[in-house]
Amino acid sequence: MRYRVRHLTEYLYVAPVTLCYNMTHLLPRDTPKQRCLSRNIKVSPTPIYHSAGEDYFGNETYYFSIQEAHKKLAIEVESIFDIDEQDLPNQLSLQVPTCGELRQMLAYADTPELRMVKEYLLDSTHIHRSAKLAAYAADTFADEVSVLQAALDFTHKIFQEFTFDATATSISTPAEQVLEERRGVCQDFAHFAISCIRSVGLPARYISGYLETLPPPGQEKLVGADASHAWFAIFVPELGWVEFDPTNDLMPNGQHIITAWGRDYADVSPLQGVIFDGGDSQKLNVSVDVQRL
Template sequence: MKYRVRHITEYQYGAPVSLCYNMAHLLPRNTQNQSCLNQRVNISPPPVYRNDGEDYFGNQTFYFSVQEAHKKLTIDVSTLFEIEPLQITEEQIQSSITCGELRSLINAPHTPELRMIKEYLLNSPQIRQSDELKEYAQGTFTDDKPVLQAALEFTHKVFTEFTFDPNATTVATPLEQVLEQRSGVCQDFAHLAIGCLRSVGIPARYMSGYLETLPPPGQEKLVGADASHAWFAVFVPNMGWVEFDPTNDLMPKDQHIVVGWGRDYSDVTPLQGVIFEGGGAQDLAVSVDVRRL
């Protein structure tokens, strides 16, 4: 399946910005089932400097600097890529390593891979382990249950017990508050799941990207109607990272486009940087369009 994604980010400033430095995570990466075929980045005003690279996690990044006065900054990114469907069978889910066996391996790692995986058990800038999160998850991740079965059950638990509400939280809302109010958005649900899994000794990482959304039957798809999306992945020896989407109660197959992954949202923020001047006020507008070709 081929997709084209166009992601437009636009900042309007209250006063001219004289200088800005930025780093972007806006280019989908290559994965075991996803291959980028073409990409284009247009920045206005044109930057005097741009450098493409990779971050610590292997995600694609690009740095740029605009050194002329401007009251509007636009980053327009288009990417063409191909996705092969991921298929995890029921047999693989039921026969996966148990939660207890995985915890034992992680606690006494005997390979470089397992030692590196331990970083996904540590606290990160936006996800901290807690007794509340552990209590919410420990009944699902019992020692004798297969890890993938437990993760699938937990995905359904979050989906059924939480309400999607874009007005309920902000980027800084603590996970304990999300857990208490039982509402939030995809980023909150991904962070919550990761915090719960880490609190019970299961390594988990944050997945950032896009999700193809389909219009009601007979209606045209609106340009810019898609959005950035977040979900999580669990590490299973001999299988690697297996993904789960608690917002939609499913395991991603071919409609989730991966931009990057990390410990939490702060590792894969779409755009971050520094501006000089600008009047203190700014308006942000984001448009994402995912097209199946």
């Protein structure tokens, strides 16, 4: 399937910003099932300096600085890519290790791949392991259960027990609070799943990107109605990183478009940087369109 994604980000300031330095994670990366055919980024006002690059995790980055006064910053990214649907892993037909076997492999980590994966066992900016989170996930990720089956069951558990609520949390809401309130958005559910999985000694990483949304039957799709999305992946030997979407209770295949991945949201935030002046408040507008071609 071929898609065009248009992502528009606008910051409106109450007073002029005199200088800014920024880095974006808005240029989608290539993966074994996703090929970016073209990508274009436009920044207004025009940057005095800009540079494309790649971060530690292999994500596409774009640095820019603006040295003219401005009360509005606009960043528009348009990308076109092909996404292949693939046969999803089947835990019944594959020799997938159990959770106990994977924990044992990681304890010895006798290959470069396993040693690199251990990075995703640790705490990070938004991920903090705890006994409470481990207790919530312990039965699902029991030693005798296959890693794939456990991840599928845990994805379904979050979907069944948690409620999508865009007003309940913020980016800094800790996983234990999400557990107590059982509410949040895709970002919270991804962070929560990763926090629980790492708390039981298994590696998980955060994935950001887009999800194609379709209107109800008989209705036209609204411009700008799509949004950024977040999900997680767990490492399975021989298969690599296998993705799961607890917000929608499924394994991504075909309609999920990956922008970047890392330990958590802090590694892949769409825009981060420093501004000088700009007043004491700002307004953010984001519009996303995912279109099948």
